[in-house]
Each structure stands twice: as structure tokens, then as C-alpha cells.
Amino acid sequence: MKNRTIMGGFRTINPATEKVIKEYTYMTDDEASEAIEKCHKAFIKWKTKSLTQRGKVIKAIGEKLMERREEFAKLMTQEMGKVIKHGFQEVKLCAGLCEYTAEQGAKELEDEERELPEGGKGIITYAPIGVVYGIQPWNFPCYQAIRYAIANLMAGNGVLLKHAENCTGSGLFLKEVFEEAGLPKDLFTVLIIDHEQSNTVIENEFVRGVTLTGSAEAGKVVAQKAASVLKKTVLELGSNDxxxxxxxxxxxxxxxxxxxxxxxxxxxxxxxxxxxxxxxxxxxxxxxxxxxxxxxxxxxxxxxxxxxxxxxxxxxxxxxxxxxxxxxxxxxxxxxxxxxxxxxxxxxxxxxxxxxxxxxxxxxxxxxxxxxxxxxxxxxxxxxxxxxxxxxxxxxxxxxxxxxxxxxxxxxxxxxxxxxxxxxxxxxxPNMPFGGVKDSGYGREHGGFGIKEFVNVKAVMSLNS
Missing domain, CATH: 3.40.309.10 (Aldehyde Dehydrogenase; Chain A, domain 2)
Structure with missing residues (x-):
């Protein structure tokens, strides 16, 4: 087998043939930092968009995924060995997630009004918090990225993706699809970085939340790193169901x-x-x-x-x-x-x-x-x-x-x-919560739950004089 790691980068390998697919070069630390800042700047504009405007883009992403589903299914099979019929099913599921989020997101995120005990009005606003960093595995190259990215984009956040190295092509494919569907440039950013650089991303001032899908051991490392800089995490880890x-x-x-x-x-x-x-x-x-x-x-x-x-x-x-x-x-x-x-x-x-x-x-x-x-x-x-x-x-x-x-x-x-x-x-x-307990992690995705994991539940109170 060809060596996956090369100086300053890595190769992706077709697991069915053991042939090299493509070579990639890691970003430098400065390049990664610059990409995060660009994502933050894109977020500053995106958060002002109405829920209806965001929903239109999210829906368009789902439609674009279905347009290019054959291309994407073949890419996933090439990168991680998924049988082709399961690739088609995965893309269809992701398109369904986009449609559900576009239709239900506005309802989940709309302001709530409550009367205050001593008179006056209270407003609860679900405000976006900033850039959310996702560290995702290779087993569902489309779905793993879509399920957290779509919810957070609908919530008004910016999104960073560190995909597993062996499905880097799938991460870049998603970025292309997102922007073809009308998502502003840099709002969804793929970081081609190693594990040490990933720790630096968690510490970056523009990153406000971290989500990881992976092993329990990886979850502990990421949770500790994020906790050291007081950043919330959502972890979807392994299991032996x-x-x-x-x-x-x-x-x-x-x-x-x-x-x-x-x-x-x-x-x-x-x-x-x-x-x-x-x-x-x-x-x-x-x-x-x-x-x-x-x-x-x-x-x-x-x-x-x-x-x-x-x-x-x-x-x-x-x-x-x-x-x-x-x-x-x-x-x-x-x-x-x-x-x-x-x-x-x-x-x-x-x-x-x-x-x-x-x-x-x-x-x-x-x-x-x-x-x-x-x-x-x-x-x-x-x-x-x-x-x-x-x-x-x-x-x-x-x-x-x-x-x-x-x-x-x-x-x-x-x-x-x-x-x-x-x-x-x-x-x-799409309409049911996804997540676990014990060493399988914490936090929920789907069903309207994931869309509120990385928002500022803000209380605005107007008291009677």
C-alpha cells in the first residue's frame, strides 16, 4: 500500500483498489488562521439575514445535493468504500435534512414572548453565536458534515469543517455545492489541517463552539481542550449498540x-x-x-x-x-x-x-x-x-x-x-433527535434540537414603569 502520509500533506487512497486518489497539502498555520477570520467576517453579514432568507439557501443546498447525487455517491465510494447504493441513500437523507431544516428552522428559532411576574414583557431570542467548528469522521462523508453544518447555518452561525483526511475530497465537494446553491463565500470553510493545528483552531478567538463525531477517546481530548477555553461542545461518539x-x-x-x-x-x-x-x-x-x-x-x-x-x-x-x-x-x-x-x-x-x-x-x-x-x-x-x-x-x-x-x-x-x-x-x-448518553457523548442533533445547541438564548425584558 502507498504511504498515506507525505511530507507536509497526505494521500487519499481507494480502499477497494489501494490506488492513490489524490494528494493534499496541509494549510500553514497562517492560512488556517486567515480562513477562520474570513469565516467570521462572512458570519457577521450572514447573521443579519432573516430566517426566511437563510431557509431559502438551505433548501437550495438540498436541491443541489440531489442534482449532483450521482457524482457525490461515486466520490464517497471512491474515498471510503461505501457501496454505491448506500451513497445514494446518504445523499437523499441529507437533502431531507436540508428540506426539514428550511421548513421548520424558522419555527424553532422564532422569538418567544412571555409575561413577566411583576408586569412587563419578556422576549426570548435565539441569537447566533459565531463560528462553530466541526471535526468529522469518514464513515458518512456527506451526512456527518451536513447534519451539524445545516443546523448551524440556519441558526445564523458560520461553519468550519475539519473532515477526516481520507474523505477530504467530499468536504471540498460540499463547499462547492453550498456555494453553488447561494451560500456566501467563506461561510462554510473546509480546513485541511492536522491534529495539532486542530487544537489551535479550538483556541481561536473567533471559534465559539465545537462539535465532534468520533471515538470516546477523541471526544475526551476535544472536550478537555474546549473546556480549557470555556467553549461548549456537542459530542457524538461510538457505541456497541x-x-x-x-x-x-x-x-x-x-x-x-x-x-x-x-x-x-x-x-x-x-x-x-x-x-x-x-x-x-x-x-x-x-x-x-x-x-x-x-x-x-x-x-x-x-x-x-x-x-x-x-x-x-x-x-x-x-x-x-x-x-x-x-x-x-x-x-x-x-x-x-x-x-x-x-x-x-x-x-x-x-x-x-x-x-x-x-x-x-x-x-x-x-x-x-x-x-x-x-x-x-x-x-x-x-x-x-x-x-x-x-x-x-x-x-x-x-x-x-x-x-x-x-x-x-x-x-x-x-x-x-x-x-x-x-x-x-x-x-x-430529520424530525427525531440524534445522540447518546454515557461514553457515547452528549448533545443532540436533528429534530429541531441541534439547531439550538449553538445559539445564545437571550432574554430581553421590558419592565412596566
Whole structure:
């Protein structure tokens, strides 16, 4: 494999072919500082625009994304190995986020009036705060950037993006789309910088908030850095989401859905199904159907629509995943299918199922960011929920049961996560909050919640004389 890092810059590499796509040069410190100041100056003008004016631009961005969706889907597949059909779905989701934000943003951000206890009028204004810095990963090159950028642009803020190096082209593509749709120049700025420079960006006087999607370890570093300069953060971190198959579940539906939930986006999704906690009375039946489904996943060229599983995004990520599988096996886990490094070009890894998964194994304790499923047997429904919550993470999860009312009650009262899917696997919905608890982070995006994360909730009071 060609070296990703070069003097003063880096190369992006196609994970399916291992061929170099493009070389990039890091910005100098002065160039980065100048770009941030330009973003701030653009913000000063943008914040005076009405909510209606902002909404028109946001809507146009969504329309432009759909116009160029084929081009963008191909670019994402080239940069991080996403199967092409998932790229189209991602762009469509992002266009939906733009449309929802354009339509609902004005309602979420409009002034509120309240009578004061001793007479007079109070006005609550959701004022933009300035430039918001986003540090984003590679697994959803369009969505990860869109979901925080669109909300903050609608709120009147300026936006900086440090995208993952291997999808730098996607970040620059977004900037092009935004400006084609009418967003003022420099208001959305892509910073091509390294980690050390990123810390300096957090300290920059024009940066007023920081949001990161990534690992819990990265979240701790960014949160500490931002806290040291008293800046708010929103963190969407990793997870090892549990999907519960209860004793009254539709096993055929559960097995089919869980296969899709595990391999979607090549298994590289924060909120993907990862631990499959199955009640003992239906365990063998589910295991048989689930393993059969995972064995049937077609791995191959991600540019072909029939492909179900493409390569992992980078060689080091595949090595980490395989090490986690091997350590789990050394500690008692059993491979039911997959688990072997394939030969040939590309960073492919087979759809894998591990059984006899217990605490002390990476397959139980850690996040497996790739197409590896952890199959865990529970004594009964109560034990299944205990196992689900026996995690330092808490992003999402799922429950399979024919009793929808009971499943919803379990989700509301007992599942210690930010999102729960009933008899389904899901990623995100524009009108529902997205985010987690515990080591999966804090803060929310989507559903009108993200649009208020980085605003100044300002109280204006006019008292009667």
C-alpha cells in the first residue's frame, strides 16, 4: 500500500483498489488562521439575514445535493468504500435534512414572548453565536458534515469543517455545492489541517463552539481542550449498540433486519446493530437464520449496485477489527462464520458472527467498527435488558417483539440509550433527535434540537414603569 502520509500533506487512497486518489497539502498555520477570520467576517453579514432568507439557501443546498447525487455517491465510494447504493441513500437523507431544516428552522428559532411576574414583557431570542467548528469522521462523508453544518447555518452561525483526511475530497465537494446553491463565500470553510493545528483552531478567538463525531477517546481530548477555553461542545461518539430479540419476537424478521443492521455501510456506523442479545428460548432458531443471512452477504466491488458489503475504509481499521476478533476468540468466543483476513487487493473483511461472547472480550466490551456481529445468549427478557445496558456506551439499540406496546415501554423506561428502534433497524430521521448518553457523548442533533445547541438564548425584558 502507498504511504498515506507525505511530507507536509497526505494521500487519499481507494480502499477497494489501494490506488492513490489524490494528494493534499496541509494549510500553514497562517492560512488556517486567515480562513477562520474570513469565516467570521462572512458570519457577521450572514447573521443579519432573516430566517426566511437563510431557509431559502438551505433548501437550495438540498436541491443541489440531489442534482449532483450521482457524482457525490461515486466520490464517497471512491474515498471510503461505501457501496454505491448506500451513497445514494446518504445523499437523499441529507437533502431531507436540508428540506426539514428550511421548513421548520424558522419555527424553532422564532422569538418567544412571555409575561413577566411583576408586569412587563419578556422576549426570548435565539441569537447566533459565531463560528462553530466541526471535526468529522469518514464513515458518512456527506451526512456527518451536513447534519451539524445545516443546523448551524440556519441558526445564523458560520461553519468550519475539519473532515477526516481520507474523505477530504467530499468536504471540498460540499463547499462547492453550498456555494453553488447561494451560500456566501467563506461561510462554510473546509480546513485541511492536522491534529495539532486542530487544537489551535479550538483556541481561536473567533471559534465559539465545537462539535465532534468520533471515538470516546477523541471526544475526551476535544472536550478537555474546549473546556480549557470555556467553549461548549456537542459530542457524538461510538457505541456497541445492543439489539434485543425477546421471547415473542418474529424470528425471521429479526434475523433479516439484524443482518442489514450489522452490514449497513460496511458495518462502519456508530449507531449500527453490534451486539445481538437473544433470549435463550429462541436463541438457536435466531442463530441459525442470522448466520445463514450473514454467510449470504455478497462482498465485492462497491461500485456495483448488487454488492452488499464493500471494503473497510482503511487498512489500519481492518487490522484493529481483526485484532479485536482474535482477542475475543482467545478469550472464549467462537467464530460461526467469517473471521479470516481475505487475500488480494482492497481492505475487505468478511461478514463475521461471534458466539459465546462474554464480558472481558472486545466483542462484548468494545465497539467493533466493521462487519462483525456479537451473538449473546440471555436467560430471559429481563436478563436481555440487563445485558444491553451492561455497556459504557449508550447511543442506540433495538427491540424485537410482537408486543409493540411492551417493547415501547421497555425502550422508554429501561433502555439506557439515546435512540431505540422497535422491530427495525434505523440510522437517523430529520424530525427525531440524534445522540447518546454515557461514553457515547452528549448533545443532540436533528429534530429541531441541534439547531439550538449553538445559539445564545437571550432574554430581553421590558419592565412596566
Amino acid at each position: 445492543a439489539y434485543l430479540v425477546l421471547d415473542d419476537a418474529d424470528i425471521a424478521l429479526a434475523a433479516e433486519t439484524c443482518v442489514q443492521g450489522r452490514i449497513y455501510n460496511n458495518g462502519e456506523t456508530c449507531v449500527a446493530a453490534k451486539r445481538f442479545v437473544v433470549v435463550e428460548s429462541v436463541y438457536d432458531k435466531f442463530k441459525k437464520a442470522f448466520v445463514k443471512g450473514m454467510k449470504g452477504v455478497e462482498t465485492g466491488d462497491p461500485t456495483k449496485r448488487e454488492t452488499g458489503l464493500g471494503p473497510m475504509a482503511r487498512e489500519d481499521l481492518r487490522e484493529k477489527l481483526h485484532n479485536q476478533v482474535e482477542k475475543s476468540v482467545e478469550n472464549g468466543a467462537e467464530i460461526l462464520t467469517g473471521g479470516k483476513l481475505p487475500k488480494g487487493k482492497g481492505f475487505f473483511y468478511p461478514a463475521t458472527v461471534l458466539a459465546n461472547v462474554k464480558p472481558g472480550q472486545p466483542a462484548y466490551d468494545e465497539e467493533l467498527f466493521g462487519p462483525v456481529a456479537s451473538l449473546i445468549k440471555a436467560k430471559d427478557n429481563t436478563d436481555a435488558m440487563r445485558i444491553a445496558n451492561d455497556s459504557r456506551f449508550g447511543l442506540g439499540g433495538g427491540i424485537f417483539s410482537k408486543n409493540e406496546k411492551k417493547a415501547i415501554e421497555l425502550a422508554q423506561q429501561h433502555f439506557d440509550t439515546g435512540m431505540v428502534f422497535i422491530n427495525s433497524f434505523g440510522l437517523a430521521q
